[in-house]
Amino acid sequence: MSSVVSAQPVATDLHDTTSRSRKNLDKLFLGGLWIFTLLAIITLVTLVGTTLLKGYSRLNLSLITNFPSPFPEDAGIQAAIFGSIWVVVTSGLVSLFIAMGTAIYLEEFADQGSRFNKLITINIQTLAGVPSIVFGILGLAFVARGWLGWGFTVGTASAVLTMMVLPVMIVSAREALKAVPSSLREGAYALGATRWQTIVKQVVPSAIPGIATGSILGVSRALGESAPLILLGALAYVSSNPAGFDSDYTVLPLVILKYTQEAQEEFQAVGAAAIIVLLVLLIALNMIAIVIRDKSRKSW
């Protein structure tokens, strides 16, 4: 019988026999994990703290009611707020419409394994990975100039942000539709409903919470996006709210960009205050999403 090479002496109790070096490695490892976890938390705290510290002084009503001015105490971001609202709402609605159509087609109508289906899915995945600035280039070439020639307007910005946000919207709409149990569809078919009737009356209504949270995700992204709009004229000195889709415009992220680049501390303060406004808007949006998500959980 071959001898057993045992690394431990035979013990008659069950006390901890892990070696010191093993235990030390365990502690070292856990310490490393904590360091990075704390890093994430500290980053968030410092980020918010720095912003509050710098922008606190400029937080009053005039920030929201005023328009840009060479005097930082008077400079306000009303144009940017309205510009953001125009651009974000438009792109949100348009991309939601397209995303719904695409998702419904892919999930309910098209053959799941078909090449067309796969082609579209791959395209969506590719788009999701494209850097945002490249969408700005696309907008510059086709929308601002080139074919559409809309120039640097609200319409241009909406079109470009629509394209950017589309992959996210499509993916979340598809997930929401997938989550609807097939028993719901079968019940409708069994009563003689056509496919479209089933979709409109049964599937989509029950997928609405998922679609809503997905849309809010997309809208949040559009609200915070800066890179593509740099190329699309949003940085210009805009001192009025948009009046139509052909108006000049600016958005919150870009006025933040502009003020952050200024050397004067007072302008930095305006930028920081604008950040606070932006973050408040984003938090509000996310709260809405959470509320929708929780409400929908209860109804099941």
Place this chain on the structure above:
Amino acid sequence: MNTVVTSVGELQPSGRKLRQQRTERVIRVLLMIVATSGVLVTTGVVVALVRPTVEFFRAVSISEFLGTTAWFPLYEPPDFGVWPLVIGTFSVMLVAVIIAVPGGLAIAFYLNQYASDRVRRNLKPILEILAGVPTVVFGFFAINFVGPNIAAKIWVFSDVGFYSALSAGITVGLMILPMMTTLAEDAMAAVPRALIEGSYALGATKRETCTGVIFPAALSGIIAAGVIAMSRAIGETTIVLLAAGSTANFSFDIGQPMQTMSSFIGFAGLGDQPTGSTGYQTIFAVGSLLFVITFFLNMLSRRIVSKFREVYE
């Protein structure tokens, strides 16, 4: 005995039902058109980039683009050596990835094997919030905190000024940290519980299970996540524009200001380039390069996940 004779058309739809079914076919076609729009956008991106790129390379030789090291395309006379941008891009990416990949792994291990439910419930929202912060806010953070307090303090090899690739890299790394954590965590969660239990049943500690079993088992997902993090760091514009300046330095010293491909495009876009000018076309040439690199990385990431999944079960 009567046999019931059915007329041929008894089970066919009529009237309203017939109209509904016809409408439905139309709807289906409409939806297909809508779905195709997604494809159109990708094609649009490619087309948008190709023509001006080709025209750019008619005006500027490839050997100058890839062979020289001075990048001053908007000056008179212009220089079109792209290397400063490439080096700048990879410098920022490297710093970012050094922070985000180990960091993401660490937090993911912690959430996966160590954190109690209470900690998890509090930590995850913090990560989600961090993930939702717009890049321009991170840019502000870079200029007002990371640059002066961190980059300037830790870089001992040279004097760090207001703009530096280091400051930009650290901030980009912090920005993509939550995303890397989520992806790594997903990869770890996919490791079958049986494997993990098998490790504990042999008397292994949590650390040994993490490094000896979970990490190798989740490796393909983790690598894919790292590649996506790289791609994201390469494509980042606003943070770099704010924190790294607009000097296309041909240098490996990350304490210096640098310009990346993305930040150059942003910078060029800020000034108004007349359509068709070489300056305008430069945007497209660099944009093509950027698109190709990120496209390749994303495909790599997907292939890693799909190709190595079999080795696993």
Place this chain on the structure above:
Amino acid sequence: MVEDMSNATISKTTGGSRQSDSVVRVNLSSDSQSNSGKPQNEMIMQSVDLQVHYGDFLAVRDVNLTIHKGEITALIGPSGCGKSTIIRCFNRMNDLIPTAKVGGKVFYKGIDLYGPEANAGEVRRRIGMVFQKPNPFPKSIYDNVAFGPRVNGKPTKAETDELVESSLKRAALWEEVKDRLKQSAFSLSGGQQQRLCIARALAVNPDVLLMDEPCSALDPIATARIEDLMAEIKSEYPIVIVTHNMQQAARVSDRTAFFNTEIGANATRPTGVLVEYDTTRKIFANPSDTRTEQYISGRMG
């Protein structure tokens, strides 16, 4: 290696070279009493009033078992009666489930497994486990077997080589894999993977081996090989096996514990309970409890 279920005696022949001690036969007469003063094998583990709650739900209660050296103990019963839960108490694997609460006591050589003197990692090294579905690590065959020793100590290459070889031999797998130790464990068949998991568990030199339905994912031939293996190694490693295959329990085990389910007064879900625990001979030929008899005859008739 074959057990003959005749009425009189059970005689077992184990592989000749392995008989380091003459294994004492337990109860050969038809009116079997395990505590009739005849010499028994030394008791190595014992559970006293063992019970497990998952949250508020009492999953299994009142389990009093003794595990003896040189023997195979089988836990049988319908599904949901807590057999797997109980066996997982024996190596503190239930610690990994946050909602699980273990009551009562489990003793190993007189030490309370859940007391302050017992370290969970050490417990698991000494009381090994083989799982229902083979779960080899995504590593080479060699690295699978070497994982335990490497983690529990710092063996040299020579020591590791020898340990891997002896463990694989003990698990009756060496001849089949000795030329391909560096290949992935997944290149093995299901039965081979399970023997690999057994080798892996043996490599840390446990005192007891727990097996949770080890053959339920395997075909009959692979099952038979593992049963042979169990009979070979039981003199060195007492085995506790959970199985829902009664023929298997009757074939391989020396003692059998029959579990059943019942719904308590205020409960909505059935709780597992140990009905009868005795030598295998008695359980299958002449059980004391009617529930045992119903179960046995219902499944074997």
